[in-house]
Amino acid sequence: MKKILVLHFSQTGQLTEILNHLTEPLLENDLDFVSLSMKRKFPFPWNADTFFNEMPETVLEKGEALDTFQLKHAKYDLILFGYQPWFLSPSLPASSILQNPMIQKVMENTPVVTVIGARNMWLNAQESVKKMILANQGQLVGNLAFIDENNNLASAVSILHWMLKGKKEKKWGIFPKPGVSDEHILGASKFGLIIAKILQSEKWDQLQPLILLNQGVKVPTNILFIEQRAKIIFKLWAKLIVKKEEQGRKRIFWVRFFKYYLVFALFIVAPIVLFVYNLFIRPFSSSKIKQKKTYFCGITYNNQ
Numbered sequence: 001m002k003k004i005l006v007l008h009f010s011q012t013g014q015l016t017e018i019l020n021h022l023t024e025p026l027l028e029n030d031l032d033f034v035s036l037s038m039k040r041k042f043p044f045p046w047n048a049d050t051f052f053n054e055m056p057e058t059v060l061e062k063g064e065a066l067d068t069f070q071l072k073h074a075k076y077d078l079i080l081f082g083y084q085p086w087f088l089s090p091s092l093p094a095s096s097i098l099q100n101p102m103i104q105k106v107m108e109n110t111p112v113v114t115v116i117g118a119r120n121m122w123l124n125a126q127e128s129v130k131k132m133i134l135a136n137q138g139q140l141v142g143n144l145a146f147i148d149e150n151n152n153l154a155s156a157v158s159i160l161h162w163m164l165k166g167k168k169e170k171k172w173g174i175f176p177k178p179g180v181s182d183e184h185i186l187g188a189s190k191f192g193l194i195i196a197k198i199l200q201s202e203k204w205d206q207l208q209p210l211i212l213l214n215q216g217v218k219v220p221t222n223i224l225f226i227e228q229r230a231k232i233i234f235k236l237w238a239k240l241i242v243k244k245e246e247q248g249r250k251r252i253f254w255v256r257f258f259k260y261y262l263v264f265a266l267f268i269v270a271p272i273v274l275f276v277y278n279l280f281i282r283p284f285s286s287s288k289i290k291q292k293k294t295y296f297c298g299i300t301y302n303n304q
């Protein structure tokens with residue numbers, strides 16, 4: 001019997017559901033399923049101001065205090081770390097978990113599998129998470145990404161409806177149901193089975209290839225294109241808002257300015273730029289795109 005620690009925060013319960021199904025085949029082990037939360041609470045449903053107000057600290061990865069929690073053991077054979085991206089970064093609770101001294105200690109010299117429950121943009125967040133796991137001397141051995149596979153713009157409208165109304169339902173009955181599909185959530189157990197097998201042999205280098213063989217990570221080209229550009233801009237906005245606040249300016253004015261910028265960038269600029277990219281650049285960049293997708297489907301960290 002192996003000792004497995006499952007760590008996560010979930011606001012709506014979506015990630016909890018994914019992890020519940022994922023761990024079904026692992027139940028015969030000594031499973032420590034720990035649901036963590038920050039001392040500071042987030043509203044649900046959000047309103048536009050509270051939602052976008054979390055951007056600066058999230059992007060700047062400012063870890064905050066967690067509610068008190070207990071772990072059954074001091075050392076585990078495997079850690080499953082579930083998290084969600086917020087604003088192309090690890091969510092604030094996820095950054096807080098990875099920067100918590102108790103978690104840092106338990107992660108030392110331990111295999112870690114990351115389990116992402118996202119809309120569809122998790123590539124930059126995973127780079128930060130890889131870096132933090134490395135800093136904690138954990139050993140990243142696998143990554144699974146559960147995403148909403150609907151069209152990017154439709155899924156953005158759907159998720160905003162979910163976050164701002166609090167209901168995981170089809171907006172106006174016409175937009176797709178937000179979040180990870182029920183089919184994919186239920187199907188998570190197939191990856192639990194793979195993890196269970198590898199856990200016995202401890203041949204961790206075989207895990208990610210098996211996850212990929214079973215479509216456990218997909219990187220759409222349009223998302224790759226957007227993510228490679230947007231994070232730099234988010235960082236500039238985050239620093240600008242913090243600076244304005246420090247200068248005594250009204251933070252909410254700048255947060256709202258960011259909100260309008262984001263809506264404009266996502267719904268107007270991105271489709272035009274993507275149209276041009278898909279027509280003129282993408283056909284001549286296939287080997288570069290393939291190389292990048294291979295990297296993001298993997299678990300190595302290229303800190304350049």
Ligand SMILES: Cc1cc2nc3c(=O)[nH]c(=O)nc-3n(C[C@H](O)[C@H](O)[C@H](O)COP(=O)(O)O)c2cc1C
Pocket residue numbers: 009010011012013014015016051054084085086087088089117118119120121122159163179
């Ligand atoms: C403030 C906020 C920002 C988000 N930003 C992103 C994002 O950048 N990329 C993404 O794929 N999903 C994003 N999401 C969706 C979350 O990753 C997640 O899928 C959703 O909130 C459900 O997670 P839960 O298990 O915590 O309820 C965001 C959600 C919130 C609340």
